[in-house]
């Protein structure tokens with residue numbers, strides 16, 4: 001290893017619009033620490049959290065242009081740059097967080113349209129984050145019946161809003177920084193589209209400790225850690241290799257990493273006097289709702305992608321691959337989504 | 350920190366100072382110095398990318414809507430002549446007190462502060478009325494002007510407050526909390542100002558003609574308003590009460606909305622602005638041309654002032670990207686925490702720096718320049734972000750009344766023919782001391798600021 | 808004022824109207840939410856774009872009226888010639904950087920238009936108009952800046968109002 005030791009140090013900046021304690025950034029941190037370790041200290045990281053270096057909307061262009069080397073990103077930060085990858089915000093019934101991250105890794109390795117999109121944006125995805133299910137609504141009080149969401153004002157964004165409207169809820173568009181106050185002051189009745197980890201990470205469990213798991217499947221899965229293409233190509237080959245190996249390891253470790261953070265999040269929900277309530281397809285109201293949603297969320301994604309001038313073939317190929325890969329990875333041995341485990345620990349009363 | 354970084358940071362700060370002193374717009378000075386720094390650290394590609402994206406991403410945020418709304422509310426309230434009313438009412442209630450007219454001025458400033466987010470606007474609006482009145486009753490003009498200049502700083506402490514909003518934007522602290530936190534310190538400032546005025550009045554400060562007469566207690570007939578009928582008191586009309594009630598209503602909408610959770614801070618700004626327009630309409634309903642004329646003026650002033658603030662935010666974004674990329678804030682945090690200096694020492698140093706910068710710059714520029722460095726450091730030392738916001742506003746606003754720049758003093762002296770800023774600067778020191786006492790009280794009893802937001806937000 | 812029909816004045820008028828529209832939009836959104844349970848669809852997304860466009864269009868008027876904060880603390884102490892020498896490099900830097908800003912933001916605006924850039928939210932709103940407004944605002948501001956240099960009058964502190 002004498003060669004590695006004598007090689008020049010590489011300083012990489014990591015930018016995230018979220019705080020260091022969020023689940024996705026803990027995964028990114030795990031990745032960075034591993035890379036630093038396995039490169040024998042050759043790679044060093046300067047970490048910038050909470051949008052101190054790049055704001056969310058500047059993240060993709062900023063990494064492509066070298067304002068940051070590496071960053072946590074979600075396709076929705078720049079939806080018109082990732083009209084195809086944005087399919088990750090369409091829920092697939094039966095999918096889960098570990099499986100989705102692994103499915104996305106294969107999607108990116110195999111689907112040419114997705115590869116072309118990332119290339120055009122000037123970035124390469126190092127790892128896809130696994131995020132606990134975002135098909136949720138959190139509220140102050142437990143809702144014992146899915147029908148109770150009728151007429152409720154719930155904060156939601158993105159294509160899945162269509163599905164929420166079919167539930168009879170009124171989606172409200174509240175700026176992320178206003179969510180806590182809006183919830184506390186009763187401006188909204190619930191916060192939707194957020195994971196058990198980000199509820200706790202943002203402190204929303206203080207005002208909305210009850211999480212209702214909805215059976216439309218996991219989504220918000222097109223997010224991860226990106227590196228600028230220029231930065232990547234300028235890295236020595238041995239470092240590139242280390243970074244890819246650590247990624248392999250990351251996907252193997254993901255069930256443990258997620259289980260731990262989901263359990264920790266559940267602990268905090270319980271401590272705040274809340275918990276999770278699971279509505280699965282055995283619930284007739286839920287079943288009717290999911291059937292009613294049908295293809296409508298995919299349709300929103302398709303029309304968005306068309307408006308971004310993506311070819312029909314690319315749209316069709318990404319959709320087919322997405323559905324196939326997510327279902328192929330739906331069963332992850334040794335992993336039960338945290339919401340289910342948490343529901344067994346939750347006590348209503 | 351590498352030698353290269355030290356060199357670049359020094360160069361950038363030198364460049365910033367030079368361009369500011371060369372009478373160029375401060376937002377551009379921030380863009381240029383930050384831009385040169387980015388170029389030196391990261392190269393031309395990153396510089397052009399920053400210039401192409403930061404101006405837009407730094408300003409196109411929904412929560413920033415509160416800025417033009419607060420500006421509009423204040424400008425319209427002033428066009429509706431609400432300041433005249435609140436002054437007339439304040440005068441009626443305080444004229445029998447020692448230094449009654451000066452106290453009325455402070456109360457009127459505090460009242461108008463409840464509908465405007467700007468300190469200079471408060472000075473310009475109240476100044477015209479108050480100084481005239483005090484002059485008629487034998488007050489020394491420079492002393493009267495010093496009261497107005499200091500009272501004007503209440504405009505940014507008592508909500509609505511543009512400075513506190515910008516502080517919230519720069520730090521991510523809750524704007525709702527910050528606005529509520531301004532109420533206690535605002536009332537405290539009023540109280541301390543009034544005590545100062547009473548003391549000054551007893552020492553003859555408002556009538557003394559030359560420096561040698563200190564300690565003398567001249568009871569000029571005109572000043573002894575209680576017994577004098579030489580000058581008839583202004584007549585208080587029912588319209589004055591109505592105008593003051595309007596101010597109360599507007600303030601209630603902003604604070605009541607935040608308090609009750611009926612709307613967010615941004616929404617409360619928009620609703621209050623709309624109500625201010627309604628008030629202007631009601632007051633000018635008999636002459637639609639007057640309404641349209643004043644409304645058009647108000648909208649045009651609002652657009653200009655908002656653009657000016659957003660330009661500063663753009664400059665701040667470029668400059669801050671440079672600072673963060675240079676890792677200076679992180680290095681400072683590390684240095685401060687490892688050097689084992691007390692949080693209080695650092696806090697006092699930061700406030701002192703703000704005070705000194707206040708001699709050269711306006712409040713928003715000072716915030717935009719200092720907060721990206723000061724906030725992370727003080728935050729890491731455990732200083733409450735809300736309290737820091739209030740202390741920063743107090744410290745920065747002292748700069749508005751101190752030489753050589755002191756914007757409030759310039760504004761007030763421009764309103765009075767023959768009044769030199771230097772004369773006002775000479776008279777301002779007692780009020781500056783009053784401000785320093787308020788800062789000390791806030792440091793010792795932070796609850797004055799934080800109790801109200803804590804009560805409402807938990 | 809002779810230049811009331813200038814592009815700067817018109818841009819400022821549009822900016823002012825936009826701010827009034829934002830005020831109404833927000834008030835209607837709040838009222839609708841209170842009375843029907845649902846606010847104006849896309850109020851937040853549209854507000855973001857209108858707000859940005861407005862403040863950018865007001866740039867030039869702010870520069871013309873002297874609303875942009877400046878200080879003449881040093882320059883007022885200097886003789887006419889030394890003032891010019893002192894200010895000239897800063898002046899050149901300002902012009903160069905404004906040109907760079909114009910170039911860089913116009914490139915962003917073009918890119919935004921080409922790829923139909925939008926923000927994530929309840930609905931998708933195209934944001935290129937606001938980016939174009941930014942470039943227009945900067946161009947007009949540069950023009951006003953150059954006009955102000957020609958006037959080269961000593962700064963009146965009152966202008967900082």
Ligand code: NA
Nearest residue numbers: 462465504509
């Ligand atoms: Na105020």
Ligand code: NA
Nearest residue numbers: 707748751755
């Ligand atoms: Na000053």
